[in-house]
Amino acid sequence: MQERPAFALVAHDAKKDRLVAFVKLHEKELAPFHLIATGTTGARLKAACPDLDITPVKSGPLGGDQQIGAMIADGRLSALIFFADPLTPMPHDVDVKALTRLAIVYDIPMALNQATAEAVISTIADTAYMESTPSQ
Numbered sequence: 633m634q635e636r637p638a639f640a641l642v643a644h645d646a647k648k649d650r651l652v653a654f655v656k657l658h659e660k661e662l663a664p665f666h667l668i669a670t671g672t673t674g675a676r677l678k679a680a681c682p683d684l685d686i687t688p689v690k691s692g693p694l695g696g697d698q699q700i701g702a703m704i705a706d707g708r709l710s711a712l713i714f715f716a717d718p719l720t721p722m723p724h725d726v727d728v729k730a731l732t733r734l735a736i737v738y739d740i741p742m743a744l745n746q747a748t749a750e751a752v753i754s755t756i757a758d759t760a761y762m763e764s765t766p767s768q
């Protein structure tokens with residue numbers, strides 16, 4: 633049986649409220665997907681949307697971004713929504729850069745702000761598109 637398409641959700645601290653609101657708004661479109669989230673983001677999303685299938689990995693600064701990057705390299709991730717905070721220095725900035733790089737290398741949709749995330753959701757929620765996405 634084919635694995636369900638996975639979709640990753642990440643938000644820096646200053647953007648977590650916004651991501652939670654976004655996911656609640658798009659709960660119906662996200663429901664068919666297996667959702668992966670970095671640790672703290674995942675905990676917030678699970679509390680807000682208990683019906684969604686959310687698997688948290690480690691917190692971003694502790695390797696969560698790299699775990700998501702590894703999933704991209706393994707061809708297990710179809711898209712990534714990452715509400716990034718452009719105004720706060722991050723100790724794990726290099727991890728964020730590496731994750732962004734892998735999304736580019738493997739050509740998966742990566743939304744870094746809400747405007748792009750809205751566009752990604754409206755396209756990606758079409759399961760036919762997901763099924764036609766070749767595995768890397």
Ligand SMILES: O=C(CO)COP(=O)(O)O
Nearest residue numbers: 670671672673691692693
């Ligand atoms: O820092 C992050 C992404 O770089 C997000 O990690 P958390 O969801 O654990 O806060």
